[in-house]
Amino acid sequence: MAPVLEIEGLRKTYRSRRRGERRALDGFDMVVEAGQVHGFLGPNGSGKTTTLRTLLGLIRPNGGRMAILGREVPAALPAVANQVGAIVESPQFFPHFSAHDTLSLLARAGGVPQRRVTEVLELVGLRDRARERVKTYSLGMKQRLAVASALLKNPKLLILDEPANGLDPGGIREMRTLVRDLAAGGMTVLFSSHILGEVQQICDSVTIISLGRRVAAGPVAEVLAQHSGGGLRVRLEAVTDLPVAADLLTRAGARVTPADDHLVVHGIDKPATVTRTLAGSGLYVSELAPITADLESVFLELTGTAPVPGQHRQVDQSTVVDRPAGTTASDPTTGGKA
Amino acid sequence: MNLYTTELRRLYKRRFIRYTALGGLLVLVAVVVSMFLINQKIGPEQWAAAERQAEQEWRLQVEETQRLRTQCEQARAAGNTADHPAGCAEIEAPPREAFKAEWYLPSTFDFRREFEPTLTTLTAVLALVAFLCGASFVGAEWSSGGMTNLLLWRPRRLEVLFTKLAALLSALAGLTVLTAAAWTAAFWAVGTLRGTTEKMTPGVWQSLGLTGLRGLVLVLAAGAVGFGLASLGRHTALALGGVLGVMVVAQFGLGLVLELAGARFVGKWMLHTYLLAWMQKKVTLYDWNACAVSYGGACEPATFDITWQASSVLLAAGLALVVGGAAWAMRRRDIT
Numbered sequence: 001m002a003p004v005l006e007i008e009g010l011r012k013t014y015r016s017r018r019r020g021e022r023r024a025l026d027g028f029d030m031v032v033e034a035g036q037v038h039g040f041l042g043p044n045g046s047g048k049t050t051t052l053r054t055l056l057g058l059i060r061p062n063g064g065r066m067a068i069l070g071r072e073v074p075a076a077l078p079a080v081a082n083q084v085g086a087i088v089e090s091p092q093f094f095p096h097f098s099a100h101d102t103l104s105l106l107a108r109a110g111g112v113p114q115r116r117v118t119e120v121l122e123l124v125g126l127r128d129r130a131r132e133r134v135k136t137y138s139l140g141m142k143q144r145l146a147v148a149s150a151l152l153k154n155p156k157l158l159i160l161d162e163p164a165n166g167l168d169p170g171g172i173r174e175m176r177t178l179v180r181d182l183a184a185g186g187m188t189v190l191f192s193s194h195i196l197g198e199v200q201q202i203c204d205s206v207t208i209i210s211l212g213r214r215v216a217a218g219p220v221a222e223v224l225a226q227h228s229g230g231g232l233r234v235r236l237e238a239v240t241d242l243p244v245a246a247d248l249l250t251r252a253g254a255r256v257t258p259a260d261d262h263l264v265v266h267g268i269d270k271p272a273t274v275t276r277t278l279a280g281s282g283l284y285v286s287e288l289a290p291i292t293a294d295l296e297s298v299f300l301e302l303t304g305t306a307p308v309p310g311q312h313r314q315v316d317q318s319t320v321v322d323r324p325a326g327t328t329a330s331d332p333t334t335g336g337k338a
Numbered sequence: 339m340n341l342y343t344t345e346l347r348r349l350y351k352r353r354f355i356r357y358t359a360l361g362g363l364l365v366l367v368a369v370v371v372s373m374f375l376i377n378q379k380i381g382p383e384q385w386a387a388a389e390r391q392a393e394q395e396w397r398l399q400v401e402e403t404q405r406l407r408t409q410c411e412q413a414r415a416a417g418n419t420a421d422h423p424a425g426c427a428e429i430e431a432p433p434r435e436a437f438k439a440e441w442y443l444p445s446t447f448d449f450r451r452e453f454e455p456t457l458t459t460l461t462a463v464l465a466l467v468a469f470l471c472g473a474s475f476v477g478a479e480w481s482s483g484g485m486t487n488l489l490l491w492r493p494r495r496l497e498v499l500f501t502k503l504a505a506l507l508s509a510l511a512g513l514t515v516l517t518a519a520a521w522t523a524a525f526w527a528v529g530t531l532r533g534t535t536e537k538m539t540p541g542v543w544q545s546l547g548l549t550g551l552r553g554l555v556l557v558l559a560a561g562a563v564g565f566g567l568a569s570l571g572r573h574t575a576l577a578l579g580g581v582l583g584v585m586v587v588a589q590f591g592l593g594l595v596l597e598l599a600g601a602r603f604v605g606k607w608m609l610h611t612y613l614l615a616w617m618q619k620k621v622t623l624y625d626w627n628a629c630a631v632s633y634g635g636a637c638e639p640a641t642f643d644i645t646w647q648a649s650s651v652l653l654a655a656g657l658a659l660v661v662g663g664a665a666w667a668m669r670r671r672d673i674t
Binding site: 053056057058059060074077078081082084086088092093094095096097101105106108109110111149153 | 340341343344347348351352353478479482483484486487488489490491492493494670672673674
């Protein structure tokens with residue numbers, strides 16, 4: 001099946017007489033397969049919103065190729081727009097209209113039946129507040145309204161930029177359920193968020209962007225596995241045996257890093273090698289577990305945005321990635337750290 | 339068509355636009371009511387009162403003349419001839435016929451003569467309403483993010499911009515036509531009840547119709563300029579600030595500088611002159627410092643005519659610049 005969304009080598013440069021040239025997107029690639037919930041991650045100012053705005057025809061790119069539902073955009077955007085629901089950045093609505101009026105006007109402009117307005121208001125939990133002016137809404141309620149506006153056309157591709165922003169814990173959980181339900185119904189969801197635990201829970205695949213370039217992409221499990229290093233945590237019944245065990249494993253070809261009460265072992269192709277090697281010398285393992293990374297630590301590592309004590313990181317201070325020689329822009333697994 | 343009707347609906351739902359239109363209509367109602375109150379119908383009673391006042395004024399003048407003549411004769415008798423060297427006989431009371439009764443008639447509304455200038459008032463108020471509504475309609479859309487939302491649904495920028503403009507202009511045209519009809523009916527009533535509606539020939543009605551048509555064009559142009567400026571700046575404030583800037587810098591400032599420099603026909607650099615010429619068909623500017631000798635040898639001030647045709651060129655160029663600029667910006671500029 002063709003991807004729902006393809007971006008290849010997307011470039012966008014902002015030029016300013018005062019501030020000079022700034023590359024917001026520098027050959028960015030992304031592929032989103034049909035039916036997936038795809039996480040789109042990146043530090044502030046990395047180019048996420050620029051990518052989404054460019055994809056939706058709001059920003060003119062300087063180069064690259066984009067396709068939605070197999071149609072080249074922006075040229076075919078008018079043809080596919082009724083199949084793409086999107087919220088970009090913070091929810092923005094005319095403050096003096098009610099939620100119902102706002103959605104009703106959008107539905108009229110898009111030729112969507114008015115009954116759909118009631119449906120989506122119900123779906124996002126705004127049914128009872130639909131006749132109140134948007135200016136009286138909290139950020140979370142505006143966010144729900146934004147999601148409702150994106151869902152109004154019952155799109156094939158749903159693009160949600162920070163949809164959980166401003167939501168209460170219950171709202172975040174509802175949003176998670178909603179996204180999963182939509183994906184289960186066949187909708188493809190592109191989901192941008194800084195709540196990485198949330199992304200890890202609901203996304204099938206992710207793309208991580210830093211300074212306008214892709215630094216990682218692929219199924220969540222693969223991305224995590226690629227960056228967890230394949231290490232093993234080894235504990236013994238007696239902590240005093242750790243130096244001997246480290247020596248044995250090193251001689252067996254492993255790279256061993258001692259910790260206070262355990263060893264971190266790399267370079268072993270099968271975990272069974274560890275137990276066999278140690279048991280052969282009368283040392284018995286009490287814990288043998290793979291060291292897994294969570295998405296947050298992978299994100300911080302890949303983007304180089306982990307906080308450093310005593311330093312104040314600026315928004316553009318993140319990892320610069322060079323495109324490895326011989327890779328194509330559309331290869332979704334390509335990425336690395338400079 | 340969906341988009342057009344949606345935009346008409348959006349326009350109607352905008353509170354600022356409804357209140358602005360209502361405010362404009364209230365101003366117009368106030369004008370009509372004032373005209374009704376300050377005018378009276380002229381009948382035998384008003385003529386009789388005017389005759390009495392003319393007679394009274396004449397008698398006052400006669401008494402005053404008599405008093406002055408007595409003073410003069412007393413002065414001359416005392417040997418003072420300096421103040422009245424020609425004698426006191428030249429101090430004469432004005433003739434009775436110099437005090438015409440029509441001068442003392444109350445103000446009355448002559449529809450044929452006075453209705454046409456009121457069309458300029460109507461146009462000025464409606465043009466201001468149109469400018470504010472045009473600027474707010476698209477400016478608030480830009481600043482609130484509504485335009486971005488709409489473009490996610492209808493990603494044809496120029497189609498969206500011009501459909502919005504079409505909805506605005508058609509609504510303004512409807513408002514102007516209805517208001518002008520009500521305005522005409524109201525002043526016809528003022529003429530009937532507080533003046534006269536006589537001598538209204540088809541030619542007069544045609545002339546009024548053409549003036550009204552030019553007024554309609556001006557109202558639509560004001561709406562389009564407000565819309566275009568706010569769209570260029572992507573905020574209502576830019577349109578309002580732009581107009582304020584033009585008024586203060588380019589009009590008052592320029593006028594002052596030209597006056598100080600002793601320029602001729604300063605009015606020809608003023609925008610309002612062209613707007614007035616558009617409505618009145620012609621505005622003649624005078625240079626009272628120049629002397630153009632007439633056939634009779636008299637010294638007449640030099641004149642400069644600004645016609646509605648010249649105004650139309652200026653208005654069309656300005657309109658094309660603003661709306662064209664807005665369209666260009668809509669097509670080319672990123673929406674960030």
